[in-house]
Amino acid sequence: MAGVLWGLLGAVLIGTSDCIARVTSARVTVSVLISYIMALSVVVLLVWMLVSAQWPAWHWRGWLLSLISGVLNIVVLVLLYKALLRGPVAVASPAASTFAVLLVGFNVAAGEPWAWPQIVSVAIVVVGVLMLARRSEAVDQGTHYDAAWLKITAALGVAAALSIATRMFLAQEASAILGPIEALFLNRLFALLTGAVWILWQLNQGAVFALPQGRTQGLVALQAVLETAAFCAFLIGSASGGRVGAAIGFAAFAAAATIMARLWLREKIGGYRSVWIAVIATGVLMAVLGAP
Numbered sequence: 001m002a003g004v005l006w007g008l009l010g011a012v013l014i015g016t017s018d019c020i021a022r023v024t025s026a027r028v029t030v031s032v033l034i035s036y037i038m039a040l041s042v043v044v045l046l047v048w049m050l051v052s053a054q055w056p057a058w059h060w061r062g063w064l065l066s067l068i069s070g071v072l073n074i075v076v077l078v079l080l081y082k083a084l085l086r087g088p089v090a091v092a093s094p095a096a097s098t099f100a101v102l103l104v105g106f107n108v109a110a111g112e113p114w115a116w117p118q119i120v121s122v123a124i125v126v127v128g129v130l131m132l133a134r135r136s137e138a139v140d141q142g143t144h145y146d147a148a149w150l151k152i153t154a155a156l157g158v159a160a161a162l163s164i165a166t167r168m169f170l171a172q173e174a175s176a177i178l179g180p181i182e183a184l185f186l187n188r189l190f191a192l193l194t195g196a197v198w199i200l201w202q203l204n205q206g207a208v209f210a211l212p213q214g215r216t217q218g219l220v221a222l223q224a225v226l227e228t229a230a231f232c233a234f235l236i237g238s239a240s241g242g243r244v245g246a247a248i249g250f251a252a253f254a255a256a257a258t259i260m261a262r263l264w265l266r267e268k269i270g271g272y273r274s275v276w277i278a279v280i281a282t283g284v285l286m287a288v289l290g291a292p
Contacts, residue, residue: 014231014253031209122247
């Protein structure tokens with residue numbers, strides 16, 4: 001149960017971060033935005049480890065897994081931010097959250113404990129997010145979100161899902177070796193280095209960057225805090241309460257993002273999507289009750 005609840009906390013945090021990304025990714029060059037977020041995360045985690053004297057121990061496999069996971073972190077955010085920038089959030093975020101199927105499958109294959117109610121619950125969650133991503137005539141009418149537009153947004157979200165599942169599984173493996181905070185720090189550090197290389201390549205190509213200005217700087221900082229806290233909650237849940245449960249709980253970020261988009265961005269939800277948000281919530285509840 002603890003793993004699902006930690007994952008659910010991560011879902012709420014990342015769902016809120018996704019809504020902020022809908023705004024910031026339209027104002028700031030994606031490579032700069034991602035590097036800002038990773039840099040802020042590294043600084044916060046570095047301060048924490050200085051205070052707690054909690055440093056990552058050298059372990060070649062743990063560091064290698066963190067390296068690969070960190071690089072994939074950049075790939076994930078590029079795909080996800082492009083999907084969120086196209087919009088709507090109610091399609092991009094649910095499509096990305098289908099990563100839960102792959103992540104649960106990876107963990108089951110790796111020998112992690114699971115129960116049949118959890119398998120049923122992940123199926124319910126995935127069906128819910130897929131249906132949530134379908135076009136709703138009552139909500140989307142009068143917008144530029146035609147069927148072709150939604151398919152491309154969904155495709156970007158699914159590509160992000162494939163990257164997310166791999167990244168998060170590798171992060172879980174690194175966390176089991178090094179510890180959640182230590183693995184998170186290395187993940188962000190390697191992601192920051194990857195982002196720096198990306199920016200240097202863009203500079204060599206003569207790129208012109210849009211930097212965070214004014215209120216956008218505050219939004220980027222908040223986004224960094226939420227995104228880091230979400231991933232931290234996921235890793236803590238994976239370490240303390242079961243990887244499968246944490247993955248299912250975290251997959252609910254689709255519903256969280258849709259609700260936050262309604263509250264903050266004023267994106268319409270409608271009765272159809274409200275029903276599927278309730279279905280996702282039911283699937284998460286089943287995962288909580290069915291945890292081994």
